[in-house]
Amino acid sequence: MMNPPLVETRELSVHFGGLQAVNNVNFSLRDGELRCLIGPNGAGKTTFFRLLTGVHAPTSGTVAVNGRSIAGLQTHQIARLGVGIKTQIPSLFDNLSVRENIWLSARRNHSRAAANRIADSVIMDEVGLGEYANTETAKLSHGLRQWVELGVVIAQRPKLILLDEPAAGMTGHDMEKTAELIKRINRTSAMIVVEHDMEFIKRIAKTVTVFNRGEVLVESDVDTVLADERVREVYLGKQTGRQHDTGA
Numbered sequence: 090m091m092n093p094p095l096v097e098t099r100e101l102s103v104h105f106g107g108l109q110a111v112n113n114v115n116f117s118l119r120d121g122e123l124r125c126l127i128g129p130n131g132a133g134k135t136t137f138f139r140l141l142t143g144v145h146a147p148t149s150g151t152v153a154v155n156g157r158s159i160a161g162l163q164t165h166q167i168a169r170l171g172v173g174i175k176t177q178i179p180s181l182f183d184n185l186s187v188r189e190n191i192w193l194s195a196r197r198n199h200s201r202a203a204a205n206r207i208a209d210s211v212i213m214d215e216v217g218l219g220e221y222a223n224t225e226t227a228k229l230s231h232g233l234r235q236w237v238e239l240g241v242v243i244a245q246r247p248k249l250i251l252l253d254e255p256a257a258g259m260t261g262h263d264m265e266k267t268a269e270l271i272k273r274i275n276r277t278s279a280m281i282v283v284e285h286d287m288e289f290i291k292r293i294a295k296t297v298t299v300f301n302r303g304e305v306l307v308e309s310d311v312d313t314v315l316a317d318e319r320v321r322e323v324y325l326g327k328q329t330g331r332q333h334d335t336g337a
C-alpha cells in the first residue's frame with residue numbers, strides 16, 4: 090500500500106470574523122519533499138502554518154499528518170508527531186551558549202545520551218557552527234543566530250519542518266549559506282518554506298505553491314510559477330524588492 094502524504098489538508102478554511110484568511114485549501118506534501126509557499130502580504134501563508142501546527146483550529150476542513158487527523162490535538166502533541174517550526178519570532182535563550190540551546194532542544198524528545206550525540210552532530214556537521222559552540226547566542230550576528238535557530242529545530246529530528254522566511258534580513262553570502270543549509274536539511278526532513286525573496290526561492294525550490302486571498306492560486310514547478318501571468322499580477326507586480334513582515 091502507498092504511504093499517506095506526510096501532510097494533507099482537505100477543504101481547509103479558517104475565518105476570522107468575516108475575513109476568510111484560509112479558504113478551501115487542498116494541499117498535499119510527500120515524505121522528503123521541499124515545497125516553497127509564496128504569495129503577497131496577507132495571502133494567508135502564516136495562518137496556514139498556524140493551522141498545520143495547531144495554533145489555530147480550522148473553521149472547517151481537515152489537516153492530517155501521516156494520515157492521522159490532528160483535530161483536537163494541542164500544539165505540543167502535533168510537535169510530537171514530528172512537525173517542527175521556525176517562526177520569525179526569536180526563540181533562543183540569549184544567555185545560553187549555542188550548544189546549550191541545541192542540546193536543550195534535542196533533550197525535549199531524546200535521552201541525555203542521545204541529546205549529546207545530536208548536539209554534536211548538529212553543531213559540528215549539520216549547521217557547521219563548531220567554532221561558536223560555547224558562545225552565548227546574544228553575542229552572535231543575525232545570520233549566525235538564524236542558523237542556530239535552524240539547529241534548534243533540527244535537533245528534535247522532525248519529519249516535517251516549517252520555515253517562515255528563513256532568509257529574511259539576509260543578503261549575499263549569508264543568504265547563499267541559508268539556501269545550502271536548507272537543501273542539506275531536506276535530505277532528512279520534508280520542508281515547507283515561506284519566502285518573499287525570489288532569488289532565494291530559485292535557489293531552493295522545486296515545487297512552488299502560490300497563495301492569494303487565502304486560496305491556492307497556482308501550484309507548479311518554480312519556472313512555470315514565475316512565468317505565470319496570474320502570479321505576476323498578484324505577486325511579482327507588487328514586488329518592489331525585499332519585503333519583511335513582522336511575523337505578527
Ligand SMILES: Nc1ncnc2c1ncn2[C@@H]1O[C@H](COP(=O)(O)OP(=O)(O)OP(=O)(O)O)[C@@H](O)[C@H]1O
Pocket residue numbers: 105108110128129130131132133134135136137334336
Ligand atoms: N489572529 C487573527 N485574527 C484576525 N485576522 C487575522 C489573524 N491572523 C491573520 N489575520 C488576517 O488574515 C489574513 C492572512 O494573514 P497571514 O498573516 O496569514 O498572511 P501572510 O500570507 O502570512 O502575509 P505576510 O506575507 O505578510 O506574512 C490577513 O488579512 C491578516 O490580517
